[in-house]
Amino acid sequence: MLGRTLREVSAALKQGQITPTELCQKCLSLIKKTKFLNAYITVSEEVALKQAEESEKRYKKGHSLGDLDGIPIAVKDNFSTSGIETTCASNMLKGYIPPYNATVVQKLLDQGAVLMGKTNLDEFAMGSGSTDGAFGPVKNPWSYSKQYREKRKQKPHDENEDSDWLITGGSSGGSAAAVAAFTCFAALGSDTGGSTRNPAAHCGVVGFKPSYGLVSRHGLIPLVNSMDVPGILTRCVDDAAIVLGMLAGHDPKDSTTIQDPVKPFTLPTLTDVSKLCIGIPKEYLAPELSGEVRSFWSKAANLFESEGAKVIEVSLPHTSYSIVCYHVLCTSEVASNMARFDGLEYGHRCDINVSTEAMYAATRREGFNDVVRGRILAGNFFLLKENYENYFIKAQKVRRLIANDFVKVFNSGVDVLLTPTTLRGAAPYLEFIKEDNRTRSAQDDIFTQAVNMAGLPAVSVPVALSNQGLPIGLQFIGRAFCDQQLLKIAKWFEKQVQFPVIQLQELMDDGSSVSEIEKLASVSLKH
Amino acid sequence: RIKQIQLEQDSGKSLHDELRSQTLIDLNRAGVGLLEVVLEPDMSCGEEAATAVRELQLILQALGTSRANMAEGQLRVDANVSVHHPGEPLGVRTEVKNLNSAKFLAKAIDSEIERQIHELENGREILNETRSFDHKLGCTMPMRDKEGKQDYRFMPEPNLPPLLLYDTASLPPGADPQQVINIDWIQERLPELPSETREKLVQQYGMLPEHSFALLNEVGLLEFFQNVIKETRAEPKKVTSWVLNIFLGFLKQQNLAVNESPVTPSALAELLNLLDRKAISSTAAKQVFEELWCSEGKTPSQIVLEKQLELMQDQEVLEQACHTVMEGHPQVVM
Numbered sequence: 070m071l072g073r074t075l076r077e078v079s080a081a082l083k084q085g086q087i088t089p090t091e092l093c094q095k096c097l098s099l100i101k102k103t104k105f106l107n108a109y110i111t112v113s114e115e116v117a118l119k120q121a122e123e124s125e126k127r128y129k130k131g132h133s134l135g136d137l138d139g140i141p142i143a144v145k146d147n148f149s150t151s152g153i154e155t156t157c158a159s160n161m162l163k164g165y166i167p168p169y170n171a172t173v174v175q176k177l178l179d180q181g182a183v184l185m186g187k188t189n190l191d192e193f194a195m196g197s198g199s200t201d202g203a204f205g206p207v208k209n210p211w212s213y214s215k216q217y218r219e220k221r222k223q224k225p226h227d228e229n230e231d232s233d234w235l236i237t238g239g240s241s242g243g244s245a246a247a248v249a250a251f252t253c254f255a256a257l258g259s260d261t262g263g264s265t266r267n268p269a270a271h272c273g274v275v276g277f278k279p280s281y282g283l284v285s286r287h288g289l290i291p292l293v294n295s296m297d298v299p300g301i302l303t304r305c306v307d308d309a310a311i312v313l314g315m316l317a318g319h320d321p322k323d324s325t326t327i328q329d330p331v332k333p334f335t336l337p338t339l340t341d342v343s344k345l346c347i348g349i350p351k352e353y354l355a356p357e358l359s360g361e362v363r364s365f366w367s368k369a370a371n372l373f374e375s376e377g378a379k380v381i382e383v384s385l386p387h388t389s390y391s392i393v394c395y396h397v398l399c400t401s402e403v404a405s406n407m408a409r410f411d412g413l414e415y416g417h418r419c420d421i422n423v424s425t426e427a428m429y430a431a432t433r434r435e436g437f438n439d440v441v442r443g444r445i446l447a448g449n450f451f452l453l454k455e456n457y458e459n460y461f462i463k464a465q466k467v468r469r470l471i472a473n474d475f476v477k478v479f480n481s482g483v484d485v486l487l488t489p490t491t492l493r494g495a496a497p498y499l500e501f502i503k504e505d506n507r508t509r510s511a512q513d514d515i516f517t518q519a520v521n522m523a524g525l526p527a528v529s530v531p532v533a534l535s536n537q538g539l540p541i542g543l544q545f546i547g548r549a550f551c552d553q554q555l556l557k558i559a560k561w562f563e564k565q566v567q568f569p570v571i572q573l574q575e576l577m578d579d580g581s582s583v584s585e586i587e588k589l590a591s592v593s594l595k596h
Numbered sequence: 597r598i599k600q601i602q603l604e605q606d607s608g609k610s611l612h613d614e615l616r617s618q619t620l621i622d623l624n625r626a627g628v629g630l631l632e633v634v635l636e637p638d639m640s641c642g643e644e645a646a647t648a649v650r651e652l653q654l655i656l657q658a659l660g661t662s663r664a665n666m667a668e669g670q671l672r673v674d675a676n677v678s679v680h681h682p683g684e685p686l687g688v689r690t691e692v693k694n695l696n697s698a699k700f701l702a703k704a705i706d707s708e709i710e711r712q713i714h715e716l717e718n719g720r721e722i723l724n725e726t727r728s729f730d731h732k733l734g735c736t737m738p739m740r741d742k743e744g745k746q747d748y749r750f751m752p753e754p755n756l757p758p759l760l761l762y763d764t765a766s767l768p769p770g771a772d773p774q775q776v777i778n779i780d781w782i783q784e785r786l787p788e789l790p791s792e793t794r795e796k797l798v799q800q801y802g803m804l805p806e807h808s809f810a811l812l813n814e815v816g817l818l819e820f821f822q823n824v825i826k827e828t829r830a831e832p833k834k835v836t837s838w839v840l841n842i843f844l845g846f847l848k849q850q851n852l853a854v855n856e857s858p859v860t861p862s863a864l865a866e867l868l869n870l871l872d873r874k875a876i877s878s879t880a881a882k883q884v885f886e887e888l889w890c891s892e893g894k895t896p897s898q899i900v901l902e903k904q905l906e907l908m909q910d911q912e913v914l915e916q917a918c919h920t921v922m923e924g925h926p927q928v929v930m
Binding site (some may be wrong): 156293294295323324325328401402405413423426450457461 | 669756
């Protein structure tokens with residue numbers, strides 16, 4: 070049951086094949102079994118069971134709220150959840166209990182979703198590994214998959230089985246792992262430079278980044294106000310579409326959301342791609358790109374072409390400036406956004422009270438990790454009067470150029486762009502931490518962050534397994550506010566590639582439902 | 597002229613407790629909307645500045661934007677003062693803060709102007725600093741805070757989309773009226789502003805413009821005046837004179853606000869009616885007013901009766917009184 074799609078489980082609930090409480094308990098039990106993944110910071114067991122109970126009452130009366138009623142979901146721990154600790158994986162907010170729900174959380178709860186818990190992340194969503202949080206790193210479930218382990222047996226390694234575990238990518242690694250390990254059917258992440266798509270690719274799940282302004286950020290503890298969006302992680306594109314339908318639309322509490330109301334929609338199934346034009350940005354053929362990913366990218370392009378679509382090379386000429394530009398703008402906004410954490414009203418406060426300034430300094434030194442403090446310092450530097458023009462203003466101008474690159478390409482008749490999501494598959498933790506957070510972010514965000522600067526929708530879809538047995542994802546980038554069309558194309562693609570289900574035999578409750586789905590997974594892009 | 601308007605959010609207030617070496621942070625007004633109005637350096641003395649501020653206060657009150665009470669901190673004013681010789685560019689300015697009344701504002705500016713002139717004439721320079729007004733000493737003092745150039749490291753707030761103002765001509769067709777700002781629409785709905793009120797007073801009651809200013813300048817005085825007008829048959833000019841000269845005089849003497857006045861509009865109206873139908877002389881009326889001010893609850897008519905202040909109207913009685921006086925003082929009559 071846990072291996073099913075959201076739509077399937079919802080149908081099962083409606084038909085009475087399973088009750089919300091049973092479903093909730095199964096997920097809770099699996100969360101306990103997969104505790105070593107460290108995907109969850111807080112498991113809201115009591116709350117979840119209560120919500121499941123209420124959902125059950127609704128189903129009994131035949132008054133279910135919709136497709137999400139009774140469905141277990143998880144939320145990244147940088148979204149405010151009323152009455153439930155929200156930490157952003159930082160000491161600064163340990164023990165902080167928000168008095169309100171983020172709008173997107175509220176919308177899910179209003180639809181009857183069952184909140185399993187708050188997922189782990191890089192501290193304040195800064196990072197691309199989910200390794201730099203105050204509650205420890207998140208482990209990629211694929212580290213324990215049959216597919217990966219079998220490949221590794223070919224190369225004898227450490228006796229210590231767990232020393233070579235893989236990162237999930239980040240910063241929404243906990244959400245990605247939670248979905249990948251079947252502990253929930255959908256999870257909220259956030260995406261500022263790729264933080265939803267990156268871990269989705271590494272964990273073999275769908276990671277969707279909506280257009281900026283489509284989904285409310287109210288209650289999402291901000292990193293970069295002009296780039297953050299709530300992200301959706303699910304096991305298939307259709308599920309992401311269901312969730313998007315519930316979340317999108319104007320929020321008076323977020324003045325950066327578009328004015329138009331959005332209704333839930335059913336994603337139509339695309340059968341004919343011959344009218345599509347797929348763009349392949351040539352600047353994304355980076356030298357660091359692994360041969361395998363490049364090969365999958367190429368095969369995907371060929372797949373579209375063989376089905377009648379027009380596939381052309383396009384150019385996004387300012388791509389090479391985008392990392393630096395992103396860095397300047399991101400750190401500047403971080404410097405501003407982190408100023409609210411001063412120990413006065415909420416969160417951690419140090420013991421020093423000699424003076425206000427001394428209190429601020431000690432609180433912030435104690436509350437933030439190196440990564441956060443580093444970005445604050447960098448941002449403050451760029452915002453100094455003498456630097457403002459040369460760094461901040463310049464970066465804003467470059468941002469405009471980057472956004473215009475995309476506009477030009479889409480105006481020339483391209484419907485979507487197809488690019489890799491990451492340079493390679495998930496790295497082992499010990500390998501990953503050899504470089505610092507900033508270096509890794511600069512490397513790993515390469516295909517994803519320009520999208521945030523342009524505010525476009527994008528989705529990472531798992532394509533196939535690498536030679537090491539690890540998931541590889543590819544990214545589709547769509548036109549602004551054409552999220553539905555983007556998902557429609559992604560859904561078609563997903564059906565073509567038939568990405569294999571992760572085999573976590575020893576963890577699954579009922580091995581039977583896993584093998585059912587394994588039979589469905591026949592054609593894979595690799596063969 | 598207004599140079600710039602900024603909409604801000606108030607932050608908290610710090611209270612420094614030197615005794616216990618601690619700082620208390622008051623967040624009660626955090627998040628409250630602030631309107632910062634920057635005026636051009638068009639004013640040249642304390643009185644001009646105070647008048648400009650007073651007018652701004654009246655406008656804000658008329659609009660309902662703020663009660664703009666300086667003493668309660670609802671309106672805070674910082675003065676930027678500089679001096680220069682005619683024809684030369686503006687001199688170095690100092691910022692004077694901590695002004696909590698229009699009166700102190702005027703005094704502070706004038707004393708700062710004096711100070712700057714004195715400094716310059718003695719060959720010294722003006723520092724671009726922040727000073728506070730010490731009303732006991734009647735002059736400005738440098739503020740202790742290390743106000744050295746603070747680099748605030750501001751950046752444009754990404755959560756605030758640009759505010760576009762349209763007028764009826766430039767309004768995009770089919771725009772949702774809830775989502776655009778049409779200044780013509782707002783203009784049509786403005787309540788009566790002070791300048792309009794004053795104009796009306798001059799037209800309606802034939803008073804001098806100065807009188808209209810005076811009526812508006814004192815809190816509650818216009819309302820008092822209008823209430824008296826309602827209840828009296830006396831000529832508006834009479835009412836104006838009584839309100840501005842006698843009534844206001846008494847208030848100022850005892851440092852009272854209009855709403856603390858022991859004399860109600862009805863009482864004054866009644867008094868003016870008596871005067872109007874010549875039941876009492878104007879001298880007597882003033883006496884009655886004095887009495888009204890001091891004693892609670894008595895009506896003018898009662899006081900007139902008590903003090904026997906009625907004008908005698910009876911011809912015969914008056915003739916008799918004149919005869920009595922003339923007979924009593926023959927030498928003077930001759």
